[in-house]
Amino acid sequence: MARPTSATIHTDALRHNLSQVRHRAPNSRVMAVVKADGYGHGLERVARALSGADAFGVAALSDAERLRAAGLSQPIVLLSGFDEVQDIPQLRRLNVETVIHHSSQLAMLEQALPGDPVRCWLKVDSGMHRLGFAPEDVRDAHARLRAMPAVADDIVLMNHLASSDAFGSQQTQEQLRIFAEATAGLPGVRSLANSAAVLGWPESHLDWVRPGGALYGISVVEGTSGLDFGLRPVMTLATRLIAVNRVRKGERIGYSATWECPEDMPVGVAAIGYGDGYPRNVPAGTPVLVNGAPAGIVGRVSMDLMTIDLRSQPDARTGDPVVLWGEGLPVEVIAAAADTIGYEPVCSITRRVRFIEA
């Protein structure tokens, strides 16, 4: 029998979430961020389902190559920008727009051979201090770009928000102010908002919003799930019980014997573990759904398997379905138990998991 572990990708939920984003940012164009293989959901599959988006955002030129090979003709933006001179002809060949965040990129563009003008998204560092030009250097960078024959005239102005998941945060207000000052009077459309800003910072929406997680139905706002914002989970990770055992009171379960049975009890074994991308570090009691009802993990998650307290489901049998996250169990709950955000588990699914499109 094939391993029963699967990730079902609900493409109707992707479309629903895109329409929710449009509803919340009605005057903005939407760049669907599909980096990291569509947040682990499958790049081509996600992009086809989201072909109604106005552009795609990727982190690697190879992803742009895949999107073009799949026949997608929307604008594509390389969010981390290009790294070397040889990337410039690739940008032109694939008709990919690029973020410009560093003076080394200006120098490479100045030396570029004549050819189709490349559209640039000039990134301002308004306080996240990852990528971008310092506010005082933005005008000079903009003027240099405008003077280059290799660069298209319609330069976009953008930044990235560090704390938009904390609605009302001082840092976001500060970043909005710094960006507005650094770009005041410069021509061009503007783009600031990631998913959390789409959900909680309407003043940041401007001309282009750039949601990733929200399209996959995932919220990074602490204590919430996408459902709280009208989003639907896109991925359902599921497997089956491959054994149900009765274990006696006082016996210990799994590696390092971390969990002791408080009474004689049924323990289910499900065919999923960290080798499939399920986080190893979740504590006992982290929920799964067995036959649609909650049950708690006991003992350590191992590479191929996990063990489940079935006292609430004495009739559960080998072959019964187990849902790890998806409809009825938000991935945000599992992520919180693993001390991370919902994006990480969905990006971590490994290749042995079968993907099903629904």
Ligand SMILES: *Cc1c(COP(=O)(O)O)cnc(C)c1O
């Ligand atoms: C990843 C990324 C986004 C999307 O962030 P989400 O929180 O997933 O919405 C937007 N803009 C940039 C520059 C990014 O790198």
